[in-house]
Amino acid sequence: MKKSEVPQDQSSLKDKNLKEICYAIDDDGKFTTELSSGWDVKTTIQENNLNHLNEIVQEAKLKVQKGEASPVEYFMELNRMDWKLLADYMGKWVWQIKRHRNPKVFKNLSESTLKKYAETFNISVQELTTFTGN
């Protein structure tokens, strides 16, 4: 890649006032660095990635709505976590956490467990327990 070819497209980096470094050669064939404001190719792929993750979040939301899953599953997906990671944050086993996606089990969770979930998801206990998916 030549220095002049380093892409300078619009991207999400701009909102945060960021630019990233690319390595490229100058006219004498020597390597140097150049700041890039973004690359359309990357933006397309990132957008698709976020859309895909968002669809998974929406599916989880629908499951909560239908009473097929507890809010734990929804907030887990919203926070881009998986069962293993959530179990790590909760200091429990994966099978224990997976039980909590059953709405009936979720209803009987202790106050301290709910508090830990709320902290992990960075929300209040009330937001967690009153989430209905609507």
Place this chain on the structure above:
Amino acid sequence: MRATFTHHQTAHCENGVASNLLRNQGLELNEPMVFGIGSGLFFVYLPFLKINHAPAVSYRPLPGQIFNRLANRLGIKIKRIKFSNKRKAQEVLEENLRNNIPTGLQVGVYHLSYFPDEYRFHFNAHNLVVFGKENGNFLISDPVMETTTLLTEEELERVRFAKGALAPKGQLYYPIYIPQNIDLAPAIKKAIKKTCNDMLAPVPIIGVRGIRMVGRAILKWPKKHGVKKANHYLGQIVRMQEEIGTGGGGFRFIYAAFLQQAAEILNNKQLEELSLEMMKIGDLWRDFAVNASRVYKQRSNQENVYEALSAELIHIADLEEAFFKKLKKAI
């Protein structure tokens, strides 16, 4: 309090922290040198490990290895400390700052609020330097940022104690000994050999064989998982190649820059040519990213698209196999 420290922006976080911490102590090593001597170029495909709902792929070795290898090869000593106690973790950091020691930290990316949403995932091998504390805020030098920034005590604690794979456990590190006279030449040779051996490793998921395995897998994804998932999987490959501070082309351009500097230090003309060859391979990785991004727009001829992408990747693997064999001989 504020330790003496100059922030330089780099493409990749681990190279950047290593380079910035060493420069701070008078050892001028730029990012490509750190990356090259640390044998940073790598490839591994872990189809059974799902990250962010897609198979894991990495263009670099395990976190910490670049700096560790660099240190070993140059006789530098690094102190690393992990913590189980969060209070203690902060106290030791503050003690360092009082002693004028800018300190490297391993952190999780997800809760770093200064990154755009697109970049925030539960990836725990990010690196940054803390070089002071003023008005209750820590002064942060994140090498992938243009300027320094601030984090509150709570924010820093949260990222230092992120959970999951490669959990940082509050790890901090800093060089405690740098030899007076450093001879780069033998370290460079050793490092290049290691990279060649890694990339040519007789293991199906590593190096050029790993790249080929991904190439073959791309063909199967649409039939096995449907177009949507296949595209998501493909996106992950490209994101790892371009997003996480690789300097473009899955670190190929940084490595090419390293070879160019190595050519001068070792007085080896062939390395200069190989540097340009590496750059051209990097360009092909960029082309691969361009073509991969088109699958989201194209509706027809999907199968052909995957076939073309698969062939493209396998072609890159062939070129790299030839390249690393040549490089090994040139040293």
